[in-house]
Amino acid sequence: MLTFGEVHTGLLQNSTSLPWDATAEVLNLLVGEQVRRSERPMAYAVSPNLLTSVDCRLPAASGKVIRGVGTVVSRASITGGHVAQGSGHAVVVKSTANRRLSWSHYLTRPGTIEAIGKAVGGDIARGFAGASQPMGTLDLGAISGRTLDAVQRSTRLDRHPPFRTQRTHMRWVVTPTDEPGVEATGTFRVATPTLRVLELVVPREHVGAIVDLCEDLALHDWLLTTLLALMESSLTGPGTRAQRIARLRPAIDTLLHLWMPAARVDEAVQPVWQSLERRPGFTRQWEASVSRIRDQMTLGTLALLESATA
């Protein structure tokens, strides 16, 4: 019927880029399972998959009570030694039975939630992407948030991050399509200062590649959001130009080199990134911000030179 998920992204609570051995320990959330890593084009490591069993109401735009039983998959990752993510998702399918089955049934289908009774995919998708749902409805955000908490509370972190910043939440929902020749597409919406909603239509055979894509989009959205917030508070704050630039320094050192859109994303779903680059145009806004910072720094240097020669 559909796949949905939520990604929470935040600044890893450590003063420096976390080295590999510590990263492996922080992400070792499931004893006996391996932490996967890749170094190129950027250091990236991801925890083993965790399963959370759920038996609760599913979101629905119509307000209908739909019961869902199954499991949610979640995982945590660290990119560039600085950015931490908690990500949870599940595929929703129609249950073949009209009642809850034994747990062994659900455990053989990790990451699948079966909707019991009458349910329409579009109704659930709109409910998930829309306004808040009644208490007791499946809360993927809580699962992703806790997965990120598990990373952030590790005693391997020194808890002296280069700056303080908010987490952002990216809620995403994918409707599969069987229409031949259709490319993956998506719309992106900023719902609140910290919540983004991504609604995608993807050829059925490529739905599996979506989790990586959404985590990558969430990462870049967080980078952009964080940079803009830091620029706002640094550049509008009191002090001389040099002091204002100095306040931006940690952000420059920590964030600027992490921008690498779609680096780990499957070819088949790249069209989604491309369409989002047209609107809202992540990279365009990122580059504009980076050049504004560079201009400020150049002006700052010029001012210093002038005062030195005056």
Add this chain to the structure above:
Amino acid sequence: MLIFATSDKGGTGRSVTSSNILYRSALQGSDVCYLDFDFGSPTSGAIFNIPTTLHGTTQGGLHSYLHGMVADPQRLEIWQESDRSSLRSRPPGAGRLVLLPGDSGGGEFPITKENTERCARLFLHLEEEFDLCLVDLSAGRSYATEMVLAATANEALRNIRTRWLVFHRWTRQHVLAASGLVYGERGILHTGENHGHDREELANSLRFVRTAVVNPDSPELEGLRPAQIAWLRDVDRDLSELASSRKVGRTLLLGSIPLDPVLQWREQLISDNDVWSRRIANRETLEQFDSLAKKIVDDAAWETL
């Protein structure tokens, strides 16, 4: 950084003073949040002029969060939600000012492993985004105090800087009560030790703040007779001696807030406007709030004694 605001007696000015301190630190540019852990009487909404939350919230506040009823507690952005015009927009250069209200009709509750764990998780989470989190506890030896002592003893919170402000009025009863709350039986140090804190470390992270103090040298007392002023001075000196002997004296004093006519009549934030244009609040009060806002984050004021 986590700041815990406590007092032995109710009505000492703990909430009003700590709200004003936090407001000044937001104006100084820090991102700050205020957590209303006074579960019996959540008054912070009134101090920050949030019309929907005058006596706590019904939208899943800290109470609901700690009981596991909501995944995250409600947050109110003061610069957007306050109905007081001087608070309604964020002044240039100011940081975020966020309130996490208590629930209306909440009430105290005993601590459990679960709510202590949720409390620790909340502190860790807020520490990611705020320079300063100020937790207003219930007066006296409360469950709230025990919960935060248990939560901050958690190994994951070890590296978070934590400081305690103990508020008291400048009277004999209040000095004795404040001393008892810190050093006495089942006091903060004792309870902290039971939960795994190092007693000395905890004692070093704790300072006193005097509220509604009448300064005998204040020009405002010019109307008093010489005999009255002399008497005030005597009392003040005796109190100072008592305070020192009870380890509540000058060496552990972080600040003194003068008695202010505006605060005497209303629990509120004092704005620059109240002092400079409307001239209803005293300049000295504002300066003390400003100075405390700087001192709570200034390591020099917290050097080991």
